[in-house]
Amino acid sequence: MTGTGTARPLDPERGTLDKAAGENFPVAPFFLPRAWRDDLMAVYGFARLVDDIGDGDLAPGGADARLLGVSPREAEDRLVLLDAFEADLRRVFDATPRHPLLRRLQPTVRRRSLTPEPFLGLIAANRQDQLVGRYETYDDLLAYCALSANPVGRLVLAVTGTPTPERIRRSDMICTALQIVEHLQDVAEDLARDRVYLPAADMKRFHIQEADLATKTAGASVRALIAYEAQRAGDLLNEGAPLVGSVHGRLKLLLAGFVAGGRAALHAIAAAEYDVLPGPPKPGKVRLLREVGVTLRGEG
Numbered sequence: 001m002t003g004t005g006t007a008r009p010l011d012p013e014r015g016t017l018d019k020a021a022g023e024n025f026p027v028a029p030f031f032l033p034r035a036w037r038d039d040l041m042a043v044y045g046f047a048r049l050v051d052d053i054g055d056g057d058l059a060p061g062g063a064d065a066r067l068l069g070v071s072p073r074e075a076e077d078r079l080v081l082l083d084a085f086e087a088d089l090r091r092v093f094d095a096t097p098r099h100p101l102l103r104r105l106q107p108t109v110r111r112r113s114l115t116p117e118p119f120l121g122l123i124a125a126n127r128q129d130q131l132v133g134r135y136e137t138y139d140d141l142l143a144y145c146a147l148s149a150n151p152v153g154r155l156v157l158a159v160t161g162t163p164t165p166e167r168i169r170r171s172d173m174i175c176t177a178l179q180i181v182e183h184l185q186d187v188a189e190d191l192a193r194d195r196v197y198l199p200a201a202d203m204k205r206f207h208i209q210e211a212d213l214a215t216k217t218a219g220a221s222v223r224a225l226i227a228y229e230a231q232r233a234g235d236l237l238n239e240g241a242p243l244v245g246s247v248h249g250r251l252k253l254l255l256a257g258f259v260a261g262g263r264a265a266l267h268a269i270a271a272a273e274y275d276v277l278p279g280p281p282k283p284g285k286v287r288l289l290r291e292v293g294v295t296l297r298g299e300g
Helices: 014-024 035-054 063-067 076-092 100-112 119-133 138-146 150-159 165-185 189-191 202-207 208-213 220-240 251-269 285-297
Strands: none
Touching: 014 285, 035 063, 035 076, 035 100, 035 119, 035 150, 063 076, 076 100, 076 119, 100 150, 119 138, 119 150, 138 165, 138 202, 150 251, 165 189, 165 220, 165 251, 189 208, 202 220, 208 220, 220 251, 251 285
């Protein structure tokens, strides 16, 4: 799971929630009912913090470790932190959690009757990140995304009271696509963390070695691979997009924003001629708004 790589301020709760502005998609936009915004930000806080633990992006000083009851001696051990975070998550459902972001999450869990499974999936994904740094096949990567991304969409549907088997299926496609897009944007950053989310079988097919990903600009083979994976992500987005038309009102606009965020990011990658190695290609607001309109009209 990729993070921004920036240190968080001394206030663990505020610093985590401030990262919402940097995501490819809207987290809890102003047009949603206040209750939805509050609950979605509570879910985001959990997801962002577990990513920060898994990526080693916690603020210096060990405040999060202390809140989770982890000793200073073990505060740099991500697996220990994730175990402590999971223990604190379980308190959300039957006691009082220690970390303020989990205390913030508890009313949402109770109000929306959320279950532990999607939260545990996100923790499992970050635990996997500590143990697995390469994926042999595309199917292996999809299995990872089922833990690292799909639970987020399922939580959005649960918070808004709209889950059905078909909506969950479409949501999973969208979330997996968004995760793959993020991986494509962050190839260089992930490699610096000793992680490669480009399937090894695909790299072999395009005659790419890991050293080719460590250069300042991408060669033709790397660009061809990024274009190939981008096409896959775009196809998944298109398959999932009917989710938008299955709901109404402000939720429809929110889900259109998720799809549009992925499409706009893919456009930015294409505009960079698939050279993602200098840094993450980011879409502009005008492109994002255009993609929202296209998605709402069902044209793309």
